[in-house]
Amino acid sequence: MVRQVLFGQEAHAALLRGVDSVADVVRGTLGPRGRWVVMNDEKDHHPILVNDGVTIAKGLDHPDRLYNLGAQILKQASARTNEVAGDGTTTSTVLAQAMVHEGFKLVAAGAEPMALKRGMEKALEAARAQFKRMAKPLETDEEVGFIASLAANDASLGQLIMECVKKVGRDGGIAIEDSNTGSDSFEFTEGMQLGTGSGWISPYFVTDRERLECVIEKCYILITNRRISVVGDLIPTLDKLLQVSKNLLIVCDGLDGEALNTLVVNRIKGNLNVCVVKMPGASERQKSRLEDLAIVTGGRLFTSETGRSLSHVSVQDLGRAQKALVTKDQTTIFQGLGSKEAVEERLNRLKHLVPLANDAIDSLGLKERIAKLSGGIAVLRVGAPTEAALREKKLRVEDALNATRAAIDDGIVPGGGLSYIKAAFAVDRVPAEGDEALGVQIVRKALERPLWQIAENAGLNGNVIVQMVRELAGPVGFDARTQDFVNVYEAGILDPLKVVRSALENAVSVAATLLTAVGAVSIIPGTERMDEEDTDYESPFKKAMGIK
Incomplete structure (x- = not known):
């Protein structure tokens, strides 16, 4: 096989083309007024409408193999975010694209890539700390409904998920199945x-x-x-x-x-x-x-x-x-x-052991086991008029369930891009000099991008909305659905801390990887089957081993 090699700015330009080929499609789906992407279903190749970032990204490959290197690396940001948090994949893509664009500009102007990376990591730590300061536990059923509704982009689905969580408890299990009636419902079963x-x-x-x-x-x-x-x-x-x-x-x-x-x-x-x-x-x-x-x-x-x-x-x-x-x-x-009697006996024994636990960790473990044994399973049945619509809807339900579980685990922060705006103020205070300071600014500028994109997808000027939100005090942000400025806690515009944090962490990781790349290498199409035996080249390994 024959490989094509690019260095420096040529490599960066190719990688950037690949990044944009994915991000420009995915980012249009962000927010409550985000649009849909039409793509072929993997199962039967019929056209389906999708607005789930990681699903769209998985289906995108650039025909140019050099460009595709950038596309594949960017897709890692959404994939990792999906693995850790189960939601926030589009946000991670938007953040990563913004950082790569700004970073490549600085490298082209002479900035040292490793110094930029160090600055980006400092900014990430400051943002993490700000997220932690803003976070609060998920306390009410209403907040569960807010989180689920926002992630599913559907208030009725959000309320259904809230009812499931209310029924089985926060440690209980929820499974998703197809509905035989075409409508959404849930039932409680043993499990x-x-x-x-x-x-x-x-x-x-x-x-x-x-x-x-x-x-x-x-x-x-x-x-x-x-x-x-x-x-x-x-x-x-x-x-x-x-x-x-x-x-x-x-x-x-x-x-x-x-x-x-x-x-x-x-x-x-x-x-x-x-x-x-x-x-x-x-x-x-x-x-x-x-x-x-x-x-x-x-x-x-x-x-x-x-x-x-x-x-x-x-x-x-x-x-x-x-x-x-x-x-x-x-x-x-x-x-x-x-036997139900055996299960009941087991539960009574575990409940007796809770006050005798050696420490808080053992006590929590016993309580979790009690919840799993007694909580049962909520079966959430999802319906839609067509099979393609059903698959898309189930993706949104999965996102909503993942977001809800993430919020239960780590708490919630202001949503709608507001947490990133607040984090940008914290990043402004990060001490750094030289190219490290430029790296800090890469992250700081990118933190405004989710809100900018949400506003743009709502048909508004993103720059104006970002500036207006920056000037507002407290938990007041932009509601793209009503196109108004609201208290995000009262309006239910909330995000799981785990999702917000993971999206930024994975975006920084992927962007830093691309910025520190010195070259790009790909196989030239049509040369994959070229074998060394088709040439006069003699492998040193084969020669040493006596292989003809």
Whole structure:
């Protein structure tokens, strides 16, 4: 293969073209008056309307491979923000684009890239500190509704999510399913979630590639705190299971080697409808949660301490549930078939242990387990007139749920770009000199960009709106929906702290990466199959090894 190499400003120009090819499409969707993007659905290639930043970014690739380098790096900002916070992907893209544009201008004028990076990192720390000062806990059901409505860009969906949270509690599980009636609704059912980090071990286990999730109906559940590597430990159990079912969920400490390969192959061939998840948590905490799962599902926990081989597991030792839903980060068990009396006994025991806990951390862990055992699952059913509209709506519901969970975890800050405006004042006070001071200003200018873009998408002059908001005191910001200046707390224009912080952190990281690049290298199309054996070139490695 032959590679094209660019250096300096030529490389920066190519990378910038790639950045803009993604950001210019994504940024038009920001805010309540953001517009939609028409793109082909990955599943059936039918046209769909989307305004979810990370989904749009995933579907964008520049045909020029050099430009595409910049596009792919920018997409990392939205992808990382989505992984950490589940929302804020468009904001992260807007921030990163602004920083890259300003940074490349400064580098072209002679600024030292590493000094710019140091200044950007100083500005980031100042902004983080300001976010923390502004943050407050999510206290009321109304605030939950505000957060969900803003993220979903739909007040009725926001209220439905609020009702779900109210029903199952803030630590309870919420699952999203398709509605059979075409309308939105939710119902409460028995079940539990294993916790963040309990997702599938391999993507080869997914049954829905679009949503990256695995659904197993009427499943049997093998529960162990062991790490499984040897397939021989599983084969006797699988042989027994296949006489009654091929639906199996394995919850363990990990799976690798031949055991993983064998299960994946059988999953792909259709011999087994299987998924493997890792139960999160340290040793004792993990074991306790596995015991809870065993009681809920009527199964038996096989521990490394007992010394009993997994090859001795019988079908009667397996837990059972009506359904298991496994995503990248979470496993939800619906209607476990364990004894209600055993679950109630377990709950009473845990409640008795709470006042006896050694410290606040142990007490919190016990309370979380009680919530998972008693809280149940809210099934949020989403409906739409067409399949394409349903997919788009479910993306917004997922964003809203993620934003709500993020707000519950870390609290809330003023929304609508106001937190970034307030952070810009803090960044103005960062002490720095020379090119580091210029790096500080890269971030400081970018902090105004989300509000600017929200205003522009509402058909207004972004520069005017930014300046007016900067002159206002207190929590007064711009409401793009009513095109008025309001107290954001009273108007419900709130953002999760985790989302605001993650969007800026990932934007700074991606922008700094691009600014410090000295060149860009890509493969020239049509040369991928060119092989060294097609030339007179003799590989030193092959020569040394005696390979012809």
